[in-house]
Amino acid sequence: MSVTYLEAIRAAQEKALSDDPRVFIYGQDVGVFGGAFKATKNLAAEFPGRVMDSPLSEDAIVGMAIGAAIEGARPIVEMQFADFSTVGFNQIVNQAATLYYRTDVPCPIVVRLPSGGTLGAGPFHSQSMEAIYSHYPGLVVMTPATVEDAYSMLLEAVAIDDPVIFCEHKLLYYHLKADKLPDTAQPAGKARIARAGRDATVVTYSAMLHESLQAAEELVEEGWQIEVIDLRTVKPLDTDTVLASVARTGRLLVVGEAWPWGGVTAEVISRIATEGFGLLDAAPMRLNAKDTPVPYHPDLWAAHRPTASAVAARLRKLLTQ
């Protein structure tokens, strides 16, 4: 028996609905149909009246969740694709994100964003939005890379009192598997050393964890031991774990699937450069997608996003610098 990343997301929602009567799910096609990716399969039947199809209105979906949260509910809303959350952007960054600071009333909503590129998905079904949401104060931004984290972090997202942008990667939905759901969980906000090493540190998150781990494996044959850190939550960013790793390795590469201008990779490098400059034996490096919309054609897409071989190539440069 194994469980996929997507099944873990479904199972976490099932548990949240079952454990807490304040939880409900609202979003496009999430009801009887079970969601575009089936992340809410059978939940509408299991929890009548609590897993509801919404109109095609991202602004109103998020706004509605905020109002429900003010009244003590724990809404989980699904954006069909992360890309469409731009239509609900105003509610997320101006209403949800400011509510606690302005009024002292917390806003416990979870906005699930099916994120990242998949084969043939093109410019409007592939985006990684974590950087833009992290920029706004008042939001927690989770980017789980493993089945275990998809499950436990989604449960934590529902439990905490603040708005959580839950970036779940579509590429991991079906093929990433674990033996079982976890019984215990590392709390959000703490990074995890996914692979220990001594020669260089790769800091990454979400689907890029797996490309980075594969690259690290590739470099073993060349005699390098690469440490790979999974940030898990990009906001807050666990700078301490990264600093401690860089103190051991002296070299840093930050890998993200999002666009290069600003963003999570730039933030990590900025913090290590300002707080850990003396720890670095070489200039830090970063690897992102190219600065164009995400292309449709598989060959273009494969070259647009960082892959294991691109990470390995960048690491070779970093190691010989």
Place this chain on the structure above:
Amino acid sequence: MLRDPMVTAVQEKTGAGKSVDADLARRAFRTMLLARATEEKLAALYRAGMIKGGVFLGKGQEALSTASAIFLRKGDIFGPLIRDQAGRLAFGDTVLDTLRTYLGSAKGPMRGRDGNIHRGRPKEGYYAMISHLGALIPVVAGGLYARRLRGETGVVGVTSIGDGATSTGAFHEGVNLAAVERLPLVVVVANNQYAYSTPNNRQFACADLLDKAAGYGIAGFKCDGTDPAACLETLHLAVQAAREGHGPQLVVATLLRLVGHGEHDDAGYVDPGLRKANVGRDCLDVGAAQLIEAGTATAADIAAWTKEAQAEVEAALNKAQREKGPDPDTEDWQAISTEHLVEGQYDTEDE
């Protein structure tokens, strides 16, 4: 079925006032007076440079605003907008909290973190608007949705917007969602002829904003926003219909903003003809005449109430002015409530 049978016909109320209870009419008028006195003080403070940031007043909209909130009870939800000083007071906001927010007192509901019209006490059903117009409509809808999930019945939410906000996507999405969910939401549109400086003929092309109600499959009401009795009658019907389970209600009231968009704005763009027309009447003048004509109050009563309102404002001002603003050194500078997920303050001068 497009509309609820009970409210199939668009209800139009103008000037009758017969069904308005005398106590209610007096209470509403005194709320209007208090709002006007508060705002006159705010304008004076602004001119004296004692308020930082903008001042946005609702002069001319007190009748509609009061009527929007006066039928709400404890447990209901009110999501006011810019020109709702009167409705806020009717819902339970105070002159003191108004002045505290404008003057930046740390004791106000926003503690200096937000100002002027962006105030509220969400836990008491009094939602705090953001500047993005229409955005509060789905939020109030969501509050009502949560109440229904909890099994609460008979709850009503009222939120208000202007003619300009009917052009926003948020208005469309929010009203449509409320209609689909059949929520007890009353959306009050103050058609005050201008969105900042933009006249109605540059804002919408339908013959009447009320036409939108049919498009959403919800009930619609229309009233003369300069007429306090008509506003009370109309909102009474709309709030009652929502409370009894007839779904969202759209109320469109016609009036004129008698001030600028904010106190920085001389409103020179307003067509002088409108000021002289029925739509340009001051609802306080109309209300005073209605009370006197109905024998509900005398001119002397109204003069005394006006003095009382002014005295209340003075007392609140004396108190608010003595209160301290927030202290940047003791602010927690935290935008979320979950302690272990608070982001460090990078690139600032922390110790």
